[in-house]
Amino acid sequence: MKRRLYRGKDFKRAQNIADLREIARKRLPNFCFEYVDGGAEDEITLRRNRSVFEDMAFRPRTLVDVARRDQTVELFGRAMAAPFMIGPTGFSGLLARDGDLALARAAAAAGVPYVLSNASTMRLEEVVERAGGRVWMQLYLYRTREYAARLVERAEKTGVEALVVTTDSAIFGNREWDRRNYAKPLRLDVRNSLDVLRHPRWMADVLLPRGMPRFANLGDLLPPGQDSVRGAALAIAKELDPSLSWADIRWLRSLWPRRLIVKGVLSVQDAVLAADHGVDGIVLTNHGGRQLDGAISAMEILPEVAATVGHRLTVLVDGGFRRGADIVKAIALGAHAVLLGRATNYGLAAGGYPGVVHAIDILKTEIDRVLGLLGCPSVTQIDSHCIDWSRTNAAVMPAAAEALLRPNAA
Template structure:
């Protein structure tokens, strides 16, 4: 009998993240799935984000008494039950109604942080009201700094723990496959309009009776009546600021007294600069392969950044994490934790809130199994000597001293 993934819609039967991905692909109209899935240009970086994990092989120990395993990690001085967070992803209202709220609830149930995107269709206030949530806020430093200052004030008033500022989108990436779905900006071509009509379950969830999802945290940045996902596109594009520089990080550090995380750095030299600006953490990221095509993966640059930041800033990363073993490899190279993007969205699209929780649980179980099979009883026992490849092992050893 030929192997095949489960062809149905019951997210609970998904054995792994790739199976959730296929369920999401079937449930979503093409244009919505493509927005989640696609990368920039020839998608070289998108593929590298996955292929890098195959280049790191492991050499486990045995007879190590690993009956009880501890997956907890300290994130910014507070315990996280797992060494990963739900990272910021925009436009989630196009996957399911109140998508960000579902993700926040799933993160709270799992005891991990949830990072709300600046481009969310759920308000910060609604996220902050989720019971037990550990919420962080992602922002862009738009040209209209007054809007950014008001957003920071809002975040402070709600008592959110951290702001994560994204720095790699001052110029918008070239996402050709996404654009091919439209005859003009956000006007679907006839094939995609027909395809959308063939997804009535999605339409009744997302569009009826709620209408086109609206941005809930843009406030005075958008013209009156232009806060929908469709209407805001041109206004947001005009707000991207290619003059963004370290002086802007200093400005943000001055007005925000909580934890500050800089996302999008990929060069060790930039990590050294970040130390001068009172940054509490970094997220190494190539924006899921959606910005500069041909860029290295975050895993490629992780050891050198850890070497410079260790003891001064926490280092997180994202990009291509689909297995618990992927997370373990990042920890072996010195990461404090990882940020999950598409993996959580596949679960969300396949099964709403319970589907997102299932995605988290899949990664938890896989990571727990990987740690045990490596011969470790906790994350603190993950050491570079468990990496078989001489080059990767040497880089990890140099990074961790």
């Protein structure tokens, strides 16, 4: 009998994130799944984000007591129940009703932070009030800086723990596969319009009774009545600011009194600049392969960045994480934690809030198993000696591990 992934619709039967992806693909209209799953141009970066993990091999130890295993880590002085969090993904309400809230609630239940997207379909204040847990807020610095200032003020009043400013989208990536679904900008072609009708369960959940979700945190930026997908897209295209620079980070630092994280770093030089500008952390990322096609994976630069600035600021990483083993490899190379994007979105699309919980449980279970098989009872004991990777400079990896273990690093 030929091997194949689970092909049913019951997300509870998903054995891994790949199963959840397949369930999500069937439940969502094609244009929605393409929005979540696709990347820029030839999707070289998208594939690289996954293939990089195949080049890394574990070096397990044996005859180690692993009867008790602990994946708790500390981030910004507070414990996290696992070495990952849910990162910002825009327009989550397109995947399931109140998608942002479902993601936030699942993160809170799992004991990990949640980063609400700037392009969310629920207001920041509502998510914080109804979800509980540790909520962070993503911010794009548009041309209208007054919008950023107002959002910072809202985040502070709401009790948001950290602000995550995304810096790698001052120019939109070329997402050709996504655009092919439309006859005109954000107007579905006939084929995709008919495909929507083939997904009544999605229509009942997402479109009824309120219609297409709207952007709830962009109100101060958009013209009146333009918070629809089409209206917001046209307005945001004019608001992108290619002149964005480190001076803007300095300005934002002057406004925001809590943890400030720069998301969009993919070089050692920029990591050093981030530390010099007083931020508290960085996210190494290529934007999930959705911006510059042909860029390196964040994992490839992680060891050198961790060795250089890991003692000065918190180093986070995202891009291509589908297995608990992937997360353990990132910790081994010097990351303090991992941000999840598509992995939890697949769970959301497959089963709403319970689907996200299932995705998180899958990853936690995998991490627990990897720790036991590695002969490492605690994730805090994971270091570069657990990994064999020919692409990484042998002199850099021990330095990355040492940076990770310094108590003031996180």
